[in-house]
Amino acid sequence: MAPETNRHPRADHVVLFPFMAQGHLSPFRCLAALVRRCRPDARITVVATSGTADSLRAQLDDECISVHALPFRPADASHQLIDLFLASESLRPAFHQFIVGLRRSDPQTDVHVVADMFVACTSDVARGDPGVTHSVLLTTGGYGSALYFSLWNSVPLVPNDDDDESFRLPSFPDMSVHRSQLTDHLAAADGGDAWSTFIRRQIAAFSRADALLVNTAEKLEPKGLSMLRQWLDKVPIFPVGPLLRAASWASPEKTTTNSPILAWLDKQRPGSVLYVSFGSLYTISASQATELAMGLEKSGHKFLWVVQPAADVNASESPSSGLPYGFAERMESAGRGLVARCWAPQVEVLAHPATGAFLTHCGWNSAQESLAAGVPMVGWPLSAEQFYNAKVLAEEMGVCVELARGASAAVTRDEVAGAVERVLGETSRVRAAMRRKAAEMKEVRDAARDGDGEESSVGVTRMFLDAMARTSSCSI
Known part of the structure:
Protein backbone atom coordinates (compact mmCIF):
# COMPACT_ATOMS: atom_id res chain seq x y z
CA MET A 1 0.00 0.00 0.00
CA ALA A 2 1.28 3.46 -0.86
CA PRO A 3 1.73 5.70 2.19
CA GLU A 4 -1.03 8.16 2.97
CA THR A 5 0.08 11.53 1.52
CA ASN A 6 -2.80 13.83 2.51
CA ARG A 7 -1.44 16.91 4.24
CA HIS A 8 -3.46 18.95 6.67
CA PRO A 9 -3.27 22.74 6.98
CA ARG A 10 -1.45 22.21 10.27
CA ALA A 11 1.23 19.62 10.92
CA ASP A 12 0.67 16.70 13.29
CA HIS A 13 2.74 15.67 16.28
CA VAL A 14 1.45 12.41 17.75
CA VAL A 15 2.55 11.78 21.34
CA LEU A 16 2.11 8.22 22.62
CA PHE A 17 2.29 7.58 26.37
CA PRO A 18 2.27 3.85 27.31
CA PHE A 19 2.23 2.41 30.79
CA MET A 20 5.68 1.04 31.63
CA ALA A 21 4.84 -2.71 31.60
CA GLN A 22 5.94 -4.81 28.63
CA GLY A 23 2.38 -5.83 27.77
CA HIS A 24 1.56 -2.15 27.26
CA LEU A 25 4.77 -1.04 25.55
CA SER A 26 4.41 -3.58 22.75
CA PRO A 27 1.00 -2.36 21.45
CA PHE A 28 2.23 1.23 21.56
CA ARG A 29 5.27 0.34 19.44
CA CYS A 30 2.89 -1.13 16.86
CA LEU A 31 0.66 1.94 17.05
CA ALA A 32 3.68 4.19 16.44
CA ALA A 33 4.47 2.22 13.27
CA LEU A 34 0.82 2.48 12.15
CA VAL A 35 0.81 6.25 12.62
CA ARG A 36 4.05 6.51 10.65
CA ARG A 37 2.49 4.49 7.83
CA CYS A 38 -0.60 6.71 7.74
CA ARG A 39 1.15 10.06 8.31
CA PRO A 40 4.73 9.95 6.99
CA ASP A 41 4.92 13.74 7.50
CA ALA A 42 3.94 13.66 11.18
CA ARG A 43 6.29 13.84 14.11
CA ILE A 44 5.91 10.91 16.51
CA THR A 45 7.16 10.80 20.07
CA VAL A 46 6.81 7.90 22.49
CA VAL A 47 6.96 9.01 26.12
CA ALA A 48 8.80 6.61 28.40
CA THR A 49 10.24 6.49 31.88
CA SER A 50 13.95 6.53 32.55
CA GLY A 51 13.81 2.77 33.10
CA THR A 52 12.18 1.89 29.76
CA ALA A 53 13.51 4.57 27.40
CA ASP A 54 16.67 2.77 26.27
CA SER A 55 14.89 -0.50 25.45
CA LEU A 56 12.19 1.40 23.56
CA ARG A 57 14.80 3.23 21.49
CA ALA A 58 16.43 -0.07 20.63
CA GLN A 59 13.13 -1.65 19.58
CA LEU A 60 11.79 1.23 17.49
CA ASP A 61 13.35 0.64 14.09
CA ASP A 62 12.12 3.97 12.67
CA GLU A 63 14.61 6.77 13.26
CA HIS A 68 11.20 11.24 25.40
CA ALA A 69 12.12 10.01 28.88
CA LEU A 70 10.41 11.32 32.01
CA PRO A 71 12.21 10.95 35.34
CA PHE A 72 10.57 8.25 37.44
CA ARG A 73 11.94 7.02 40.75
CA PRO A 74 9.06 5.72 42.85
CA ALA A 75 9.87 5.95 46.53
CA ASP A 76 8.17 2.62 47.28
CA ALA A 77 10.11 -0.31 45.83
CA SER A 78 7.12 -2.63 46.41
CA HIS A 79 6.35 -5.20 43.71
CA GLN A 80 2.61 -4.71 44.22
CA LEU A 81 1.02 -3.58 40.99
CA ILE A 82 -1.26 -1.02 42.64
CA ASP A 83 1.77 0.72 44.14
CA LEU A 84 3.28 1.06 40.67
CA PHE A 85 -0.04 2.37 39.31
CA LEU A 86 -0.26 5.01 42.03
CA ALA A 87 3.38 5.99 41.66
CA SER A 88 2.89 6.48 37.92
CA GLU A 89 0.54 9.39 38.64
CA SER A 90 3.58 11.34 39.77
CA LEU A 91 4.56 11.57 36.07
CA ARG A 92 1.69 13.95 35.34
CA PRO A 93 3.47 17.29 36.08
CA ALA A 94 6.53 16.40 33.98
CA PHE A 95 4.29 15.22 31.14
CA HIS A 96 2.29 18.44 31.35
CA GLN A 97 5.48 20.49 31.03
CA PHE A 98 6.55 18.41 28.05
CA ILE A 99 3.28 19.02 26.18
CA VAL A 100 3.27 22.74 27.03
CA GLY A 101 6.86 22.94 25.77
CA LEU A 102 5.92 21.29 22.47
CA ARG A 103 3.13 23.77 21.90
CA ARG A 104 5.28 26.74 22.86
CA SER A 105 8.15 25.71 20.58
CA ASP A 106 5.91 25.09 17.54
CA PRO A 107 2.44 26.69 17.81
CA GLN A 108 1.58 25.69 14.24
CA THR A 109 1.72 21.96 15.04
CA ASP A 110 -1.30 20.16 16.41
CA VAL A 111 -0.43 17.72 19.21
CA HIS A 112 -2.45 14.51 19.45
CA VAL A 113 -1.90 12.76 22.80
CA VAL A 114 -2.72 9.05 23.02
CA ALA A 115 -2.38 7.88 26.62
CA ASP A 116 -2.44 4.33 27.93
CA MET A 117 -5.59 3.24 29.76
CA PHE A 118 -3.60 3.16 33.02
CA VAL A 119 -2.14 6.64 32.56
CA ALA A 120 -5.41 8.01 31.17
CA CYS A 121 -5.47 10.87 33.66
CA THR A 122 -2.49 12.37 31.81
CA SER A 123 -4.47 12.60 28.57
CA ASP A 124 -6.01 15.95 29.56
CA VAL A 125 -2.85 17.68 30.78
CA ALA A 126 -3.29 20.49 28.26
CA ARG A 127 -7.08 20.56 28.27
CA GLY A 128 -8.23 23.95 27.02
CA ASP A 129 -5.48 24.26 24.40
CA PRO A 130 -7.28 24.04 21.03
CA GLY A 131 -4.16 22.63 19.40
CA VAL A 132 -4.10 19.52 21.60
CA THR A 133 -6.38 16.49 21.37
CA HIS A 134 -6.54 13.79 24.03
CA SER A 135 -7.28 10.13 23.41
CA VAL A 136 -6.89 6.87 25.32
CA LEU A 137 -5.69 3.49 24.04
CA LEU A 138 -7.17 0.35 25.59
CA THR A 139 -4.34 -2.15 25.14
CA THR A 140 -6.86 -4.92 25.85
CA GLY A 141 -9.74 -6.07 23.66
CA GLY A 142 -13.24 -4.65 23.48
CA TYR A 143 -15.06 -7.40 25.39
CA GLY A 144 -12.48 -7.70 28.17
CA SER A 145 -12.25 -3.94 28.59
CA ALA A 146 -16.01 -3.45 28.66
CA LEU A 147 -16.53 -6.04 31.38
CA TYR A 148 -13.43 -5.23 33.45
CA PHE A 149 -13.91 -1.47 33.65
CA SER A 150 -17.69 -1.60 34.02
CA LEU A 151 -17.24 -3.98 36.97
CA TRP A 152 -14.84 -1.53 38.63
CA ASN A 153 -17.34 1.24 37.96
CA SER A 154 -19.95 -0.80 39.89
CA VAL A 155 -18.07 -1.66 43.11
CA PRO A 156 -18.96 -2.75 45.68
CA LEU A 157 -20.41 -5.58 43.63
CA VAL A 158 -23.84 -6.89 44.62
CA PRO A 159 -24.60 -10.60 44.12
CA ASN A 160 -27.69 -11.71 42.21
CA ASP A 161 -30.76 -12.35 44.32
CA ASP A 162 -30.98 -15.99 43.26
CA ASP A 163 -27.24 -16.78 43.20
CA ASP A 164 -24.75 -15.19 45.55
CA GLU A 165 -21.85 -16.55 43.46
CA SER A 166 -22.69 -14.43 40.40
CA PHE A 167 -22.98 -10.71 39.78
CA ARG A 168 -24.90 -8.71 37.21
CA LEU A 169 -23.42 -5.60 35.64
CA PRO A 170 -25.55 -2.44 35.82
CA SER A 171 -24.08 -1.29 32.49
CA PHE A 172 -24.94 -4.63 30.84
CA PRO A 173 -28.00 -6.03 32.69
CA ASP A 174 -28.28 -9.07 30.42
CA MET A 175 -24.82 -10.29 31.47
CA SER A 176 -23.39 -11.71 34.67
CA VAL A 177 -20.00 -12.87 35.87
CA HIS A 178 -19.17 -15.60 38.37
CA ARG A 179 -17.21 -14.93 41.54
CA SER A 180 -14.41 -17.12 40.14
CA GLN A 181 -14.06 -14.56 37.32
CA LEU A 182 -13.14 -11.74 39.70
CA THR A 183 -9.57 -10.97 40.57
CA ASP A 184 -9.12 -10.83 44.36
CA HIS A 185 -8.82 -7.05 44.68
CA LEU A 186 -11.95 -6.57 42.56
CA ALA A 187 -13.97 -9.04 44.63
CA ALA A 188 -12.90 -7.24 47.82
CA ALA A 189 -13.27 -3.67 46.52
CA ASP A 190 -15.62 -1.36 48.44
CA GLY A 191 -15.26 1.75 46.27
CA GLY A 192 -12.94 3.55 48.67
CA ASP A 193 -9.90 1.29 48.42
CA ALA A 194 -6.76 2.18 46.44
CA TRP A 195 -7.63 -0.03 43.46
CA SER A 196 -11.16 1.36 43.13
CA THR A 197 -10.16 5.00 43.36
CA PHE A 198 -7.26 4.62 40.91
CA ILE A 199 -9.22 2.77 38.23
CA ARG A 200 -12.23 5.04 38.58
CA ARG A 201 -9.94 7.99 37.85
CA GLN A 202 -8.96 6.27 34.62
CA ILE A 203 -12.60 5.55 33.74
CA ALA A 204 -13.50 9.20 34.30
CA ALA A 205 -10.74 10.14 31.86
CA PHE A 206 -12.21 7.75 29.26
CA SER A 207 -15.47 9.69 29.25
CA ARG A 208 -13.63 13.02 28.75
CA ALA A 209 -11.43 11.75 25.92
CA ASP A 210 -11.69 12.99 22.35
CA ALA A 211 -11.50 9.35 21.26
CA LEU A 212 -10.99 5.85 22.59
CA LEU A 213 -8.70 3.51 20.65
CA VAL A 214 -9.05 -0.25 21.19
CA ASN A 215 -6.54 -3.00 20.45
CA THR A 216 -8.93 -5.13 18.42
CA ALA A 217 -10.66 -5.26 15.04
CA GLU A 218 -14.29 -4.62 14.19
CA LYS A 219 -14.97 -8.09 12.78
CA LEU A 220 -12.95 -9.84 15.47
CA GLU A 221 -14.96 -8.47 18.41
CA PRO A 222 -18.27 -7.03 17.22
CA LYS A 223 -20.02 -7.76 20.52
CA GLY A 224 -17.24 -6.29 22.67
CA LEU A 225 -17.06 -3.09 20.61
CA SER A 226 -20.85 -2.79 20.71
CA MET A 227 -20.71 -3.04 24.51
CA LEU A 228 -18.05 -0.32 24.73
CA ARG A 229 -20.05 1.97 22.45
CA GLN A 230 -23.17 1.36 24.52
CA TRP A 231 -21.32 2.17 27.75
CA LEU A 232 -19.29 5.17 26.49
CA ASP A 233 -21.86 6.41 24.02
CA LYS A 234 -20.50 9.96 23.72
CA VAL A 235 -16.89 8.99 22.94
CA PRO A 236 -15.87 7.95 19.38
CA ILE A 237 -14.31 4.48 19.42
CA PHE A 238 -11.67 3.37 16.92
CA PRO A 239 -10.65 -0.35 16.81
CA VAL A 240 -7.07 0.12 15.57
CA GLY A 241 -5.91 -3.46 16.22
CA PRO A 242 -4.45 -5.91 15.97
CA LEU A 243 -1.45 -4.09 17.43
CA LEU A 244 0.85 -7.03 17.05
CA ARG A 245 4.14 -7.74 15.34
CA ALA A 246 4.33 -10.57 12.82
CA ALA A 247 6.61 -13.59 13.21
CA SER A 248 10.04 -12.83 11.76
CA TRP A 249 11.56 -16.04 10.48
CA ALA A 250 15.27 -16.10 9.82
CA SER A 251 17.00 -18.76 7.72
CA PRO A 252 16.57 -22.28 9.15
CA GLU A 253 20.25 -22.45 10.04
CA LYS A 254 20.21 -19.14 11.90
CA THR A 255 16.94 -19.91 13.67
CA THR A 256 18.23 -23.26 14.94
CA THR A 257 21.47 -21.70 16.13
CA ASN A 258 19.83 -18.77 17.89
CA SER A 259 16.94 -20.56 19.58
CA PRO A 260 17.20 -24.04 21.13
CA ILE A 261 13.43 -23.86 21.64
CA LEU A 262 12.73 -23.47 17.93
CA ALA A 263 15.36 -26.11 17.16
CA TRP A 264 13.46 -28.53 19.44
CA LEU A 265 10.17 -27.67 17.74
CA ASP A 266 11.74 -28.35 14.33
CA LYS A 267 12.01 -32.02 15.35
CA GLN A 268 8.31 -32.43 16.24
CA ARG A 269 5.36 -33.45 14.10
CA PRO A 270 3.05 -30.69 12.79
CA GLY A 271 0.37 -29.68 15.28
CA SER A 272 1.61 -32.08 17.97
CA VAL A 273 2.95 -29.75 20.70
CA LEU A 274 1.15 -27.93 23.50
CA TYR A 275 2.89 -24.63 24.25
CA VAL A 276 2.55 -23.59 27.92
CA SER A 277 3.27 -20.06 29.12
CA PHE A 278 1.69 -17.72 31.66
CA GLY A 279 3.26 -14.53 30.34
CA SER A 280 5.92 -12.25 31.76
CA LEU A 281 4.13 -11.07 34.92
CA TYR A 282 2.17 -14.03 36.26
CA THR A 283 3.00 -17.47 37.57
CA ILE A 284 1.05 -20.34 39.11
CA SER A 285 1.79 -21.76 42.55
CA ALA A 286 4.16 -24.63 43.25
CA SER A 287 1.27 -27.01 44.02
CA GLN A 288 -0.50 -26.04 40.79
CA ALA A 289 2.74 -26.55 38.87
CA THR A 290 3.00 -30.07 40.29
CA GLU A 291 -0.49 -31.00 39.07
CA LEU A 292 0.15 -29.34 35.71
CA ALA A 293 3.39 -31.28 35.28
CA MET A 294 1.79 -34.60 36.17
CA GLY A 295 -1.18 -33.84 33.94
CA LEU A 296 1.07 -33.06 30.99
CA GLU A 297 2.91 -36.33 31.52
CA LYS A 298 -0.34 -38.26 31.88
CA SER A 299 -1.79 -36.78 28.69
CA GLY A 300 0.83 -38.51 26.53
CA HIS A 301 1.12 -35.43 24.32
CA LYS A 302 4.26 -33.41 23.70
CA PHE A 303 4.67 -30.02 25.30
CA LEU A 304 6.91 -26.98 25.53
CA TRP A 305 6.61 -25.29 28.94
CA VAL A 306 8.25 -21.90 29.41
CA VAL A 307 8.77 -21.34 33.14
CA GLN A 308 9.18 -17.70 34.11
CA PRO A 309 11.73 -17.12 36.88
CA ALA A 310 10.49 -13.57 37.54
CA ALA A 311 8.46 -12.51 40.59
CA ASP A 312 4.72 -12.66 40.10
CA VAL A 313 2.40 -9.70 40.70
CA ASN A 314 0.12 -12.14 42.53
CA ALA A 315 3.06 -12.95 44.85
CA SER A 316 3.00 -16.63 43.88
CA GLU A 317 6.06 -18.85 44.13
CA SER A 318 8.01 -19.63 40.99
CA PRO A 319 6.42 -22.75 39.46
CA SER A 320 9.85 -24.29 39.03
CA SER A 321 9.75 -25.05 42.75
CA GLY A 322 6.70 -27.26 42.17
CA LEU A 323 8.10 -29.39 39.38
CA PRO A 324 8.41 -33.04 40.45
CA TYR A 325 12.00 -34.12 41.04
CA GLY A 326 13.66 -35.03 37.76
CA PHE A 327 10.53 -34.15 35.75
CA ALA A 328 12.20 -31.83 33.23
CA GLU A 329 15.11 -34.18 32.64
CA ARG A 330 12.84 -37.22 32.35
CA MET A 331 10.54 -35.55 29.81
CA GLU A 332 13.40 -34.25 27.70
CA SER A 333 15.32 -37.54 27.62
CA ALA A 334 12.14 -39.37 26.61
CA GLY A 335 11.47 -36.83 23.85
CA ARG A 336 8.15 -35.99 25.50
CA GLY A 337 8.63 -32.36 26.39
CA LEU A 338 10.89 -29.39 26.96
CA VAL A 339 10.88 -27.23 30.10
CA ALA A 340 12.54 -23.92 29.23
CA ARG A 341 13.66 -21.61 32.03
CA CYS A 342 14.37 -18.68 29.77
CA TRP A 343 12.76 -16.09 27.53
CA ALA A 344 11.05 -17.66 24.52
CA PRO A 345 10.31 -16.12 21.10
CA GLN A 346 6.56 -16.53 21.62
CA VAL A 347 5.37 -15.16 18.29
CA GLU A 348 7.69 -17.53 16.44
CA VAL A 349 6.78 -20.45 18.72
CA LEU A 350 3.06 -19.98 18.03
CA ALA A 351 3.69 -19.62 14.29
CA HIS A 352 5.76 -22.82 14.22
CA PRO A 353 4.05 -25.72 12.37
CA ALA A 354 4.67 -28.07 15.33
CA THR A 355 2.60 -25.96 17.75
CA GLY A 356 -0.92 -27.35 17.97
CA ALA A 357 -2.37 -25.52 21.00
CA PHE A 358 -1.46 -22.92 23.63
CA LEU A 359 -2.08 -23.19 27.40
CA THR A 360 -2.23 -19.51 28.34
CA HIS A 361 -3.23 -17.06 31.05
CA CYS A 362 -5.31 -15.30 28.34
CA GLY A 363 -3.49 -12.00 28.49
CA TRP A 364 -4.70 -10.07 25.46
CA ASN A 365 -1.32 -9.89 23.72
CA SER A 366 -0.83 -13.64 24.10
CA ALA A 367 -4.38 -14.35 22.93
CA GLN A 368 -3.88 -12.18 19.86
CA GLU A 369 -0.60 -13.87 19.04
CA SER A 370 -2.33 -17.24 19.22
CA LEU A 371 -5.19 -16.06 17.02
CA ALA A 372 -2.69 -14.62 14.53
CA ALA A 373 -1.15 -18.08 14.20
CA GLY A 374 -4.51 -19.87 14.06
CA VAL A 375 -3.66 -21.82 17.24
CA PRO A 376 -6.48 -22.93 19.63
CA MET A 377 -6.08 -22.26 23.35
CA VAL A 378 -6.47 -23.84 26.76
CA GLY A 379 -7.36 -20.97 29.08
CA TRP A 380 -6.18 -20.49 32.66
CA PRO A 381 -6.87 -16.80 33.39
CA LEU A 382 -5.11 -15.53 36.50
CA SER A 383 -5.99 -11.86 36.98
CA ALA A 384 -7.50 -8.60 35.69
CA GLU A 385 -9.44 -8.81 32.43
CA GLN A 386 -7.94 -12.20 31.55
CA PHE A 387 -11.12 -13.88 32.86
CA TYR A 388 -13.21 -11.99 30.28
CA ASN A 389 -10.70 -12.59 27.50
CA ALA A 390 -11.09 -16.30 28.24
CA LYS A 391 -14.87 -15.85 28.18
CA VAL A 392 -14.92 -14.21 24.75
CA LEU A 393 -12.38 -16.67 23.33
CA ALA A 394 -14.44 -19.64 24.52
CA GLU A 395 -18.03 -18.42 24.17
CA GLU A 396 -17.94 -15.95 21.29
CA MET A 397 -15.04 -17.18 19.15
CA SER A 408 -5.77 -20.21 43.77
CA ALA A 409 -7.68 -22.65 41.54
CA ALA A 410 -7.58 -26.30 42.61
CA VAL A 411 -6.51 -28.04 39.40
CA THR A 412 -5.98 -31.79 39.18
CA ARG A 413 -3.71 -33.73 36.85
CA ASP A 414 -6.75 -35.52 35.43
CA GLU A 415 -8.32 -32.20 34.47
CA VAL A 416 -5.09 -31.11 32.83
CA ALA A 417 -4.78 -34.35 30.87
CA GLY A 418 -8.41 -34.11 29.78
CA ALA A 419 -8.06 -30.53 28.54
CA VAL A 420 -4.88 -31.37 26.61
CA GLU A 421 -6.60 -34.35 24.98
CA ARG A 422 -9.52 -32.14 23.91
CA VAL A 423 -7.25 -29.74 22.01
CA LEU A 424 -4.60 -32.18 20.70
CA GLY A 425 -6.30 -35.59 20.52
CA GLU A 426 -6.44 -36.96 16.98
CA THR A 427 -10.05 -38.12 17.40
CA SER A 428 -11.24 -35.13 19.43
CA ARG A 429 -14.23 -33.37 17.90
CA VAL A 430 -13.41 -30.34 20.03
CA ARG A 431 -9.98 -30.13 18.44
CA ALA A 432 -11.38 -30.22 14.92
CA ALA A 433 -14.00 -27.55 15.66
CA MET A 434 -11.52 -25.30 17.44
CA ARG A 435 -8.98 -25.54 14.63
CA ARG A 436 -11.65 -24.51 12.12
CA LYS A 437 -12.67 -21.56 14.30
CA ALA A 438 -9.04 -20.59 14.89
CA ALA A 439 -8.39 -20.61 11.15
CA GLU A 440 -11.40 -18.33 10.65
CA MET A 441 -10.16 -15.93 13.33
CA LYS A 442 -6.72 -15.90 11.71
CA GLU A 443 -8.29 -14.82 8.42
CA VAL A 444 -10.15 -12.01 10.19
CA ARG A 445 -6.98 -10.83 11.93
CA ASP A 446 -4.87 -11.06 8.78
CA ALA A 447 -7.40 -8.94 6.90
CA ALA A 448 -7.39 -6.31 9.64
CA ARG A 449 -3.60 -6.25 9.99
CA ASP A 450 -2.61 -6.47 6.31
CA GLY A 451 -5.56 -4.87 4.52
CA ASP A 452 -6.18 -1.28 3.48
CA GLY A 453 -9.97 -1.06 3.79
CA GLU A 454 -11.95 1.08 6.21
CA GLU A 455 -12.02 -1.65 8.87
CA SER A 456 -8.31 -2.49 8.64
CA SER A 457 -5.78 -1.25 11.20
CA VAL A 458 -4.43 1.25 8.70
CA GLY A 459 -7.90 2.40 7.63
CA VAL A 460 -9.14 2.92 11.20
CA THR A 461 -5.91 4.67 12.25
CA ARG A 462 -6.21 6.99 9.27
CA MET A 463 -9.81 7.79 10.22
CA PHE A 464 -8.74 8.48 13.81
CA LEU A 465 -6.00 10.90 12.74
CA ASP A 466 -8.37 12.66 10.34
CA ALA A 467 -10.93 13.01 13.13
CA MET A 468 -8.35 14.49 15.51
CA ALA A 469 -7.22 16.94 12.84
CA ARG A 470 -10.83 18.06 12.37
CA THR A 471 -11.25 18.39 16.15
CA SER A 472 -8.22 20.67 16.32
CA SER A 473 -9.39 22.72 13.35
CA CYS A 474 -12.88 23.17 14.83
CA SER A 475 -11.39 24.36 18.11
CA ILE A 476 -9.30 27.13 16.59
Missing part, protein backbone atom coordinates in the same frame (compact mmCIF):
# COMPACT_ATOMS: atom_id res chain seq x y z
CA CYS A 64 11.84 9.32 12.83
CA ILE A 65 10.05 8.05 15.96
CA SER A 66 11.66 9.70 18.96
CA VAL A 67 11.57 8.67 22.63
CA GLY A 398 -15.01 -20.90 19.99
CA VAL A 399 -11.21 -21.11 20.03
CA CYS A 400 -10.57 -21.87 23.72
CA VAL A 401 -11.41 -24.43 26.37
CA GLU A 402 -11.12 -23.15 29.93
CA LEU A 403 -9.09 -25.32 32.30
CA ALA A 404 -9.13 -23.22 35.48
CA ARG A 405 -9.72 -19.73 36.87
CA GLY A 406 -7.49 -17.75 39.17
CA ALA A 407 -4.20 -18.08 41.00
